[in-house]
Amino acid sequence: MNTNRQWLLAKRPDGMVSRDNFEYTETPIPEAKSGEVLVRNLYLSFDPTQRGWMVDRESYLPPVAIGAPMRAGSIGQVVTSEHADFEAGDLVQTTGGWQDFVIAAPEQGPMGLTKLPVGVTPEMMLSVLGITGLTAYFGLLDLGNPKPGETVLVSGAAGATGSVAGQIAKIKGCRVVGIAGGPEKCQWLKQEVGFDEVIDYKNENVDVRIAETCPNKFDIFFDNVGGDILEAALNHMNMKARIVMCGGISGYNATEPVPGPANLMNLITLRARMEGFIVLDYMPRAGEAIVELLGWISEGQLKYQIDLQEGFDQIPDTLQRLFTGQNLGKQLLKIAEPF
Amino acid sequence: MNTNRQWLLAKRPDGMVSRDNFEYTETPIPEAKSGEVLVRNLYLSFDPTQRGWMVDRESYLPPVAIGAPMRAGSIGQVVTSEHADFEAGDLVQTTGGWQDFVIAAPEQGPMGLTKLPVGVTPEMMLSVLGITGLTAYFGLLDLGNPKPGETVLVSGAAGATGSVAGQIAKIKGCRVVGIAGGPEKCQWLKQEVGFDEVIDYKNENVDVRIAETCPNKFDIFFDNVGGDILEAALNHMNMKARIVMCGGISGYNATEPVPGPANLMNLITLRARMEGFIVLDYMPRAGEAIVELLGWISEGQLKYQIDLQEGFDQIPDTLQRLFTGQNLGKQLLKIAEPF
Numbered sequence A, B: 001m002n003t004n005r006q007w008l009l010a011k012r013p014d015g016m017v018s019r020d021n022f023e024y025t026e027t028p029i030p031e032a033k034s035g036e037v038l039v040r041n042l043y044l045s046f047d048p049t050q051r052g053w054m055v056d057r058e059s060y061l062p063p064v065a066i067g068a069p070m071r072a073g074s075i076g077q078v079v080t081s082e083h084a085d086f087e088a089g090d091l092v093q094t095t096g097g098w099q100d101f102v103i104a105a106p107e108q109g110p111m112g113l114t115k116l117p118v119g120v121t122p123e124m125m126l127s128v129l130g131i132t133g134l135t136a137y138f139g140l141l142d143l144g145n146p147k148p149g150e151t152v153l154v155s156g157a158a159g160a161t162g163s164v165a166g167q168i169a170k171i172k173g174c175r176v177v178g179i180a181g182g183p184e185k186c187q188w189l190k191q192e193v194g195f196d197e198v199i200d201y202k203n204e205n206v207d208v209r210i211a212e213t214c215p216n217k218f219d220i221f222f223d224n225v226g227g228d229i230l231e232a233a234l235n236h237m238n239m240k241a242r243i244v245m246c247g248g249i250s251g252y253n254a255t256e257p258v259p260g261p262a263n264l265m266n267l268i269t270l271r272a273r274m275e276g277f278i279v280l281d282y283m284p285r286a287g288e289a290i291v292e293l294l295g296w297i298s299e300g301q302l303k304y305q306i307d308l309q310e311g312f313d314q315i316p317d318t319l320q321r322l323f324t325g326q327n328l329g330k331q332l333l334k335i336a337e338p339f
Helices: A049-053 A131-144 A160-171 A183-193 A206-213 A227-236 A279-298 A312-324 B049-053 B131-144 B160-171 B183-193 B206-213 B227-236 B279-298 B312-324
Strands: A003-009 A022-028 A037-045 A074-081 A091-094 A101-104 A113-115 A151-155 A175-180 A197-200 A218-223 A237-245 A273-276 A306-310 A330-334 B003-009 B022-028 B037-045 B074-081 B091-094 B101-104 B113-115 B151-155 B175-180 B197-200 B218-223 B237-245 B273-276 B306-310 B330-334
Touching: A003 A312, A022 A312, A037 A091, A049 A312, A074 A101, A091 A101, A131 A160, A131 A218, A131 A237, A131 A279, A151 A160, A151 A227, A160 A175, A160 A183, A160 A218, A160 A279, A175 A183, A175 A206, A183 A197, A197 A206, A206 A227, A218 A227, A227 A237, A306 A312, A312 A330, B003 B312, B022 B312, B037 B091, B049 B312, B074 B101, B091 B101, B131 B160, B131 B218, B131 B237, B131 B279, B151 B160, B151 B227, B160 B175, B160 B183, B160 B218, B160 B279, B175 B183, B175 B206, B183 B197, B197 B206, B206 B227, B218 B227, B227 B237, B306 B312, B312 B330
Parallel strands: A151 A175, A151 A218, A175 A197, A218 A237, A237 A273, A306 A330, B151 B175, B151 B218, B175 B197, B218 B237, B237 B273, B306 B330
Antiparallel strands: A003 A022, A037 A074, A037 A101, A037 A330, A074 A091, A091 A113, A273 B273, B003 B022, B037 B074, B037 B101, B037 B330, B074 B091, B091 B113
16 A cells, blocks of 8 residues: 545534545655654544534634544554654554554644553553543543442443443442433443443433432433433432533534523532533543553453444444444444554 | 511412512411520511522422412511520521511521621621622632632622622632623622623623633633523633532523523533532531621622612512612611611
């Protein structure tokens, strides 16, 4: 291969993101300068937050420029290295983007450039030990502060972040109720992952079912969804409840502003808190999280699921899977084999 | 006087509270039993939260029952005492309700029964040193945690709570911007109270004016209003902003649920927090607050304003003044002179 295949952001989305927002192109393979490495991407990570990066508005990262390769986390392999800490063949994590090759350096881009720890697979590094797992870990523990015996409600519970957040809550001695879409996801959560109760938002009345499954209300709501599900949840808070605002996928593809919950003032009477966070702030503490997560995995206390697609041409469609709820577990796509 | 005049809650409000929600009656003067005192109410306190007490729904206090005297904080004078700590003539604070006489005891009702400290007037005790002042004190300091140089935005800024919150923020070295209704309130805040900037929400575009008056955005929003003003504010948060949810007066008389802010997800990208509180939780710490507030008053650093109405027949209309924004400062009503 002597070209760099790329999917560029061609136009900003209005409503549901689609293949039309991107444009395929081929460019020369770039060359690493001193202090840099040339990485070949093997696995791309798909995350709901990518939808936000496509919009031209100030956020925690600058928007992807029109005509630039779409931003994405990735696992790749070093092809050539001009950096003393890396050599050809190393498996690395970086912000590879939707392309075959990327120039990377440790201090460059939101994810920098790090070697995979020994024994950690690319699938693990892009899921339970990566952004989604760390998001669950720091969001639940730092903002949620779960105590044994408390009830933890999780939306987007079958997702890569939600499923890990719920399992960490179980490990911390909490009762865990998950909200997910469809019987397959709900069954997986209850029978394999070990959630105490599940709510199928596609087939059940969420408000009624939270009341049924949380007889003592909830102390923590780990929310990935926002919208109607957040509003339903706000009816069932315990005193001093903590709402960990991780995401709002229900609104990411909206064309009009989506009204917020009409019952927000319940936060006052119940002395409750809603708090947002961005996992990138916690990167200096990633090491402690990875050690603990690895321990739980090896003890069989923490399960994770990968939804692995294949093929460079499938990249745009794979992003859409997140917003239609098709993915079961962390959405990845493989675009090359290691050499 | 040998009857106890009362205004009873006659029917629950649907929309704006009015005189029709209450019924005037006269009953015999009650008698204090052992451990109790008979209090004659002199001053009644009017607070936006009373609107919530009229609704039949679970909250931080039980709803006022239909046919019961409307609940209200009050300053009164002990008429007869069957409690060793009180004697006839003592000026006391209690939850007197909309009536001439009430039976009170230290452990009874949300406010209990406390003597006014020496040198503290009823007006001070029901405003800057009372529920509204303590709400400002604990909400701003405990939830807001202001640091010198930060920008603090206050809605309902000319109100009894908002004006004190803003002044405490000034004392703590913050830049303070207030949102209030009408030129009279705005002028008072800027020229007499010492706010740095004011926004007249009745005559100005709040979103535009927050941008203009908060060039560095805000670090704390002390919100008494909710609704559109909250939504506008959420566009101008600094990183790690704290939104102190004190009240939502814009929605208290709504007949339909009012949608929440469409931009709530800004809390995520800015790692910001919204938190509610009820001042009754802080009553064990009231002493420390009163000492500090009194110090600031005596040093001329803390101003307060009383809107004093008179006459027992004016009680229902005086409550309405809060929701039409007629009051300038803490709304009180005097129903009797001390003997």
